[in-house]
Amino acid sequence: MTTFDCRVPDTRAAGLAAAAAAVRAGRLVVVPTDTSYGVGADAFDQAAVRALLAAKGRGPETPVPVLVGSWSTIDGLVAVVPSTARELVEAFWPGGLSLVLPHAPSLAWDLGRTRGTVVLRMPLHPVALELLRECGPMAITGANADSGAVPHDCGDAYAQLGEAVDVYLDGGPLAADAGSTIVDLTGPEPVIRREGAVSAAAIAEVLGRTPATA
Numbered sequence: 598m599t600t601f602d603c604r605v606p607d608t609r610a611a612g613l614a615a616a617a618a619a620v621r622a623g624r625l626v627v628v629p630t631d632t633s634y635g636v637g638a639d640a641f642d643q644a645a646v647r648a649l650l651a652a653k654g655r656g657p658e659t660p661v662p663v664l665v666g667s668w669s670t671i672d673g674l675v676a677v678v679p680s681t682a683r684e685l686v687e688a689f690w691p692g693g694l695s696l697v698l699p700h701a702p703s704l705a706w707d708l709g710r711t712r713g714t715v716v717l718r719m720p721l722h723p724v725a726l727e728l729l730r731e732c733g734p735m736a737i738t739g740a741n742a743d744s745g746a747v748p749h750d751c752g753d754a755y756a757q758l759g760e761a762v763d764v765y766l767d768g769g770p771l772a773a774d775a776g777s778t779i780v781d782l783t784g785p786e787p788v789i790r791r792e793g794a795v796s797a798a799a800i801a802e803v804l805g806r807t808p809a810t811a
Contacts, residue, residue, distance in 0.1 A: 600751065600765040603629070603724045612766050613727055619763040620732045625649055627740045627754045628728055629768030630664070630720040632693055632776050632794060633747045634754040636762060637664070637737035643707040646736050650709070652761035654743035660709035661736040662695060662716035666729030671717060674734065676701050681804060682782050688803045691721040693774070693794025697781040708736055714783055724768050749773050780808065 601612025616626040620638065623645040627636050636652065638645035640663045649661065665671065668686055671678055676699045685694060700706075700715040708715065720726065729735060739747035740754035740762075748754040751767035775793040780800065787808040789797055801807045 598760050598763060598765070600755070600767055603766050603768045609724070612764065613724070613731065616728055616764045616766055617731045620645075620728075620735065622763075623648075624763035625652060625758075625761060626728075626764045626766065627751065627758065627762050628725050628737070628766045629722055629751070629771060630725045630737070631691070631722045631771075632720070632774055633749055633771060634740040634751060635664070635725075635737040636740040636754070636758060637735040639732065640708070640734040640736040641704075641706050643705075646707060646709075648761075649736060649738070652758055653738070653741070657707075657709035660711040660714075660716065661738050662718060663708065663734050664725065664729055664737045665717060665719050665734050666726050668719070670734060671698075674700055674704065674715060674717065679782055681787055684803055685780065685800065686719075689795050689799075690719040691726065692719070693721070693777040694718065694800075695777045695779045697779065697783055697790065699783055706736075716779065718777055722768065724766055728766070747776070781811070 601608050603609040623642045638649045695716050695718040741747050742757040745757045749771040778793040778795040779790040781788040781790050789810045
């Protein structure tokens with residue numbers, strides 16, 4: 598286990614290289630995002646995703662979101678990208694908006710009991726974006742044990758996950774917030790499953806109508 602201070606340019610470069618190597622080797626990394634510290638693995642490495650769930654003490658009943666490093670990545674992960682998804686992506690990515698969409702049936706991944714869907718987000722954090730652009734889509738969820746609070750400090754993430762993670766990328770303390778807003782686009786109309794960093798009013802302004810809430 599190694600921690601790299603990503604606030605220092607040289608250490609940041611070394612940390613990103615080590616994290617990318619760890620992800621490719623099927624190991625876990627902790628990375629800062631715009632909403633919290635997350636623990637992640639290669640989204641297409643089923644053994645690595647199972648290790649991620651085990652590190653958190655969580656079962657497959659709560660699927661792991663997938664974070665991406667660019668807008669265009671969504672086209673390879675989703676069966677059909679609706680116009681509402683493109684409008685929301687253009688308005689709020691990178692940022693605190695997660696979209697629930699039907700995933701492409703050809704994808705060989707196992708993110709948990711997803712019922713054919715995937716939760717996608719592009720985070721607004723330079724360290725996370727650089728790692729995602731190097732490694733491709735990653736399964737990333739809060740870097741906390743199942744009963745612990747989602748960490749906003751790298752030390753808190755280590756206190757909960759410890760040696761289960763190979764590389765910790767420390768971006769310094771993060772401002773606490775409500776997490777990402779989750780919008781479900783699997784049905785005929787958008788549904789806000791959780792309101793967080795992006796307000797329902799902002800989403801309604803982009804879509805030209807008020808979405809339902811769950």
